[in-house]
Each structure stands twice: as structure tokens, then as C-alpha cells.
Amino acid sequence: MLRRWSCDGGRYLNFVAKYSSNSWKSKTVVHKEVSEALLKNKPVVALESTIITHGMPFPQNLKTARSVIEIIRRNGVVPATVAVLNGELHIGLTRSELEYISKMGKSAIKTSRRDIPAVLSKGLVGGTTVSGTMVAAAVAGIPIFVTGGIGGVHYGADKTFDVSADLTELGRTPVTVVCAGVKSILDIGLTLEYLETHGVTVATFGDSLDFPAFFTPNSGFKVPYNVKTPEEAASMIECNIEMGLKSGMLIGVPIPESHAPLGTQIEAAIQQALQDAKNKGVSGKEVTPFVLQRVNQLTKGKSLEANIALIQNNALVGSQIALELNKLREIKAYGKPQTVNILIVV
Numbered sequence: 001m002l003r004r005w006s007c008d009g010g011r012y013l014n015f016v017a018k019y020s021s022n023s024w025k026s027k028t029v030v031h032k033e034v035s036e037a038l039l040k041n042k043p044v045v046a047l048e049s050t051i052i053t054h055g056m057p058f059p060q061n062l063k064t065a066r067s068v069i070e071i072i073r074r075n076g077v078v079p080a081t082v083a084v085l086n087g088e089l090h091i092g093l094t095r096s097e098l099e100y101i102s103k104m105g106k107s108a109i110k111t112s113r114r115d116i117p118a119v120l121s122k123g124l125v126g127g128t129t130v131s132g133t134m135v136a137a138a139v140a141g142i143p144i145f146v147t148g149g150i151g152g153v154h155y156g157a158d159k160t161f162d163v164s165a166d167l168t169e170l171g172r173t174p175v176t177v178v179c180a181g182v183k184s185i186l187d188i189g190l191t192l193e194y195l196e197t198h199g200v201t202v203a204t205f206g207d208s209l210d211f212p213a214f215f216t217p218n219s220g221f222k223v224p225y226n227v228k229t230p231e232e233a234a235s236m237i238e239c240n241i242e243m244g245l246k247s248g249m250l251i252g253v254p255i256p257e258s259h260a261p262l263g264t265q266i267e268a269a270i271q272q273a274l275q276d277a278k279n280k281g282v283s284g285k286e287v288t289p290f291v292l293q294r295v296n297q298l299t300k301g302k303s304l305e306a307n308i309a310l311i312q313n314n315a316l317v318g319s320q321i322a323l324e325l326n327k328l329r330e331i332k333a334y335g336k337p338q339t340v341n342i343l344i345v346v
Helices: 032-039 060-074 095-107 113-121 130-140 165-172 188-197 230-242 260-280 284-298 302-334
Strands: 028-030 044-047 078-085 088-091 109-111 126-128 144-146 176-179 201-205 225-227 249-252
Touching (some): 028 130, 060 078, 060 302, 078 113, 078 130, 109 113, 130 144, 188 201, 225 230, 284 302
Parallel strands (some): 044 078, 144 176, 201 249
Antiparallel strands (some): 078 126
């Protein structure tokens, strides 16, 4: 497997020793651009595909996915979109594959860790969630993953036990997730408590300790740490990997200030959408896509606009962090950063 992350004194950190095995090879397709980047110790950022298949309608989903990929590339980092295509776990997609899953939309299976064996063995198409994408990133040796937001603890979880698999994955998979926090449809306080219990380091990006709530920069909850620069974030991630803690990290990036004023309007729409979901009997993993679609209707497209803006901003921040992490590891291994040449597959 691809495990070429250099570490101190010429020693190689076997980043995914716990996760990699020969059995993955027959079910995993690593895009040539991604595999060459990993073998040459170039920075790579993982991207999920549920946001494409279930988070946005076509063609906005394809347009957004392409814009995110372009932002990452412009920062000198290789993007690796993860998805399941015809029973194979793809790490990195071609342009035609990206368009294919964009058109598939909700016909694709929402694929978390628990779904991977079924979706692969049955030869299905799946959009990977945060959980599923973290598994793939760990297998390939990609330490940073960018997304819009993560799942969390649902209100009433004390009775329903409705807790996102994203949280469990963060507690056992050493991949850093860069996102805009947790949507306000979830119990953010309990979500942060759950992450603490599972040993997940949570930090905000910027000057504030206020944890973001996706559409709004302040959820009303604070976290213990913040990182003000990509360099500071990279240093924290490197410590987590070198210590072998086997848990992930979460970096919350607030929505860009230009779109933050929409937060109040969107929050009101979210509450209405939640009530609509309850009235229609929508539950489980169908709640989030239903609410997002309903909120987009209620806000006349403004929530989708804000959603796209925050995802693009997360891609910018995440790729900057990945670049700095790569520089940090090269300095430790070689005494200086190595030249980065990006291979772009058209």
C-alpha cells in the first residue's frame, strides 16, 4: 500500500499500518495522480462524495465539486475525491467519473464505514460520508480531509441513540477533518462532549474559540484550542500522527464573513424545515438531506449559496494546511522542503 510519509531521522511513519492490508488492493482504485503524489511525498487532500450525491442538486453539485478541486490544485495540493463505483473504492476520480456520480445523485448509496462491505460486494455506486471517506483516506495514507460539515449527536439521542458514525470514526481513525463545524439541527453541545470522550482533538481556525455551526460562525459553544495559521494547524496534526494516538482531529473553520449575515435567516428556515421533517415522518440519515433541500427552498437559494461558499473556504484552508504539513515533514526528513510538481490529469 501507499505509505510513504517521511518522518524524523529517515524513519518512515507507517501512517496506516493498522488499516492497510493486501485485501484492500483488490477493492481499491487509487487514481494515478493521487498514487504518484503519495509515492513522491506530495500533499494530498481527501474529499467526500456524499456532498455531491446527496447534498446538492445537479448541476450545482458538479460545478461546486469542480470549483473545490480547482481551489485545492491552485494551492499546490492534489485533490482525491472518494467514491464507490461499481463495487470498487475509488480514491481520486477522473472528470467523467465525477460527472457520473454527480448525475447519479441520491440513486447512489450513502456509504459510511458500515456500508462499505455491502456496497463493494454488491457492485453498487456509493457516495462516501465523512466516516467512509476517513476510512479510505487512512487506507491510502492521506492525513487531511476537507468537507462542509460533520454529523453529530441528534436531539433526543438519549432515547434514539441517533449518533453519527462520523464521530465514532474521528475517535479511531487518524485523519484530520477540516470543516465548518456541525449543523444547528444537531445537539452541538453533546456532539462536542462525545468527541471529547473519544479523545478527538477539536480546534477552531482563526482567533476565536467559538465553535462554528455550519451556516453561522458561532454555535454558542467554545472549544479548548484554536489554530491561527495553517502552520500552527500542521504542527498540531504532525504531533497527533507522530504520537500514534490513532484518533482523528477536527478543525472548525467559520463561514466566510461575507456570508455570515445570512445565518439568522437560515437558522429560522432550519427550524421550519425540522418541523416539516417531523410532520412528514422523515428520520435517520434522511433528515439532513431533507432539511438542506427544504431550507434551500425557504431561503430561495441563499442557503445553497452559503453552503457552496463555506465548502470552498474549507478547501482553501484545508489545502493550505496540507501544504504546510507536507513542508514540515520534508524539513524533518530532509532538512528542507522539496520542490512540489503537480500532475494534473485532464
